[in-house]
Amino acid sequence: MTPTEPSPETPAEPRLTSLAHGGGCGCKLAPAVLQDILRGMPQAAPFANLLVGTETSDDAAVWRLNDQQALVATTDFFMPVVDDPFHFGQIAATNALSDVYAMGGTPIFALAIVGMPVNVLSTRTIGRILQGGAAACAAAGVPVAGGHSIDSVEPIYGLVALGLVHPDQVLTNRGAKPGDVLVLTKPLGVGVLSAAFKQERLGKDGYRTLKDTTTRLNSLGAKLPARAGVHAVTDVTGFGLAGHALEMARGAGATVEITADAPMLAGVRDLLQAGVRTGASARNWASYGAEIDLPGDLEPWRRDLLTDPQTSGGLLIAVAADGVRDLQAFARINGSGFDIVGRVVEGPPRVRVTL
Secondary structure (H helix, E strand, O other), X not given: OOOOOOOOOOOOOOOHHHHOOOOHHHHOOOHHHHHHHHHOOOOOOOOOOEEEOOOOOOOOEEEEOOOOOEEEEEEEEEOOOOOOHHHHHHXXXXXXXXXXXXXXXXXXXXXXXXXXXXOOOOHHHHHHHHHHHHHHHHHOOOOEEEEEEEEOOOOEEEEEEEEEEOHHHOOOOOOOOOOOEEEEOOOEOHHHHHHHHHOOOOOHHHHHHHHHHHOOOOHHHHHHHXXXXXXXXXXXXXXXXXHHHHHHHHHHOOEEEEEOOOOEOOOHHHHHHOOXXXXXXXXXXXXXHHHEEOXXXXXXXXXXXXXXXXXXXXXXXXXXXXXXXXXXXXXXXXXOOOEEEEEEEOOXXXXXXXX
């Protein structure tokens, strides 16, 4: 009997993914809905120490503590993207820590956010989710120092993640410049794989690919402030590559070009061509498609790839052209992926997909 199997005396529990109407970063509110909600928020009073707030939909807030330190603060949580409770906890925690790394920060500790249907899931299963999250934090060198839990209809897990960065070295999604090259550190397709998993169409190799990419820390981000030519960084999550590239374009006041031939995880192309996609992919396109220029002969599945929500996706980095080779070598030394996926050019703040 494997550790995840129930004992003969224990009633079988439902699949974690069956308890949630969505999963992973596909649970995020559609970009257009989120904009409508935030539009009604009152303007915050100016705070001299608030270095990054809500202005450009960045990955985390940043508060200056002193001349040498700024606090990076973020929260991220979602419903299960897989059924294994330990893996769910790992994935959710890795995803939350990514927002600290995307700002150039180094995590210092985390707080757990836990909402569980306690009348449906055993304390052992819930405990395994928390253990998975703690394991991801331990891999990042930080403790889970506390948190909050509630009885919830759907299972929810995530973190408040806190980190530190030098105030003069904060990385944001708004510093890209025309002439920059865009680099992505993880292939796309997590949403497609998770949709196939929920439909019971994902084999063991596909599941291993899903688990391996979503539990790989984006720790490269903490080392990027010291790299010459790195101008902007964001992590690619629920809005897909196209959506997060659009946020970068808006922040830069320039056009971002991304290739339709973006890197994808093993097995994703076949699943896309078979019609597998998430509902969030369609919601993403409905929200921001008017600001994306597509080639007239683009195959529909390629658009679905670019709008595919990425749970614990890679970093999207805007780097000066003369710094690409150095960054590539540095990424490889640090065990990170590296694919050129586009560039920044003069023009209105839009995204242009190229063949």
